[in-house]
Amino acid sequence: MEISPLCDAVGVTISGVQLRELTSEAAAEVDAAWNEHGLLVFRDQELDETGHVRLAEQLGEIDVNRFFAAVDGFEQIADVRKEVGDELNIGGGWHTDHSYDSDPARGSILVARDVPPVGGQTRFLSTTLAWQTLSDELKERVATLDAVHSSEHIFGPNSGYAKRMGDRFSNATAVNTNVHPVVIAHPVSGQPCLYVNPGFTTSVVGLEPDESKELLDTLLVHIAKREHAYELAWEPGMVAMWDNRSTWHWALNNYEGHRRQMHRITLAGVALGRAKVSQYA
């Protein structure tokens, strides 16, 4: 197995491994690389739906997404799909998945099934690097704060976005809201990560609405900087795994007239604790 960086900011590419026949030693190496680097990219894979489920089960417990339509015959696999006539795609803005849950999902394994001939890239960025590049003043200000995360405005019964997604979303009444620290310790690496995102974070606990909005905007603009990010161009046979705690992602909607289909399996995560950054607290 060979591991090499995708760029200076986030992620590695792993070669010399076939994910459909991963030994337990190789699975442990992939698992460790995933926790360390946040984003793993594998090329030239031959992973059918059964192999995808088997791989996920080697790496953890599956968290079935309750809002996404599933692939026929595989309730564990979310169908991340945009047909030629669809206007919106899934994940078409910076976000991290499942931050609205009490124990947010660890991350996902995404398999390219139908890649458009142009566009359809996914951007990823490192929230670990975004913490490191934050000013000392802001580090000190946010280290003890918590933020509210909700799925209601995205997946809920009054979401215009969900209405426009048609049968790709369901279960609108299963929406929820939870609070997490703004600066979490990655559950395995212990690295501090800035854990707010434009998709699901709605406010900072204990601040007046305008102060909360101003602080969130400042943090989100900082995190979204190009120097924290990488743009992944998908190829047939490509598989990517991202960590929801240490990365954000954004699926570009730039392939009008073409179809794109990805299969996603999400792995369960744990409750998130505050990073010990006492030098700033």
Ligand SMILES: O=C(O)CCC(=O)C(=O)O
């Ligand atoms: O289609 C993609 O590249 C990712 C979409 C997304 O946000 C997700 O599956 O969580």
Ligand SMILES: [Fe+2]
């Ligand atoms: Fe997503």
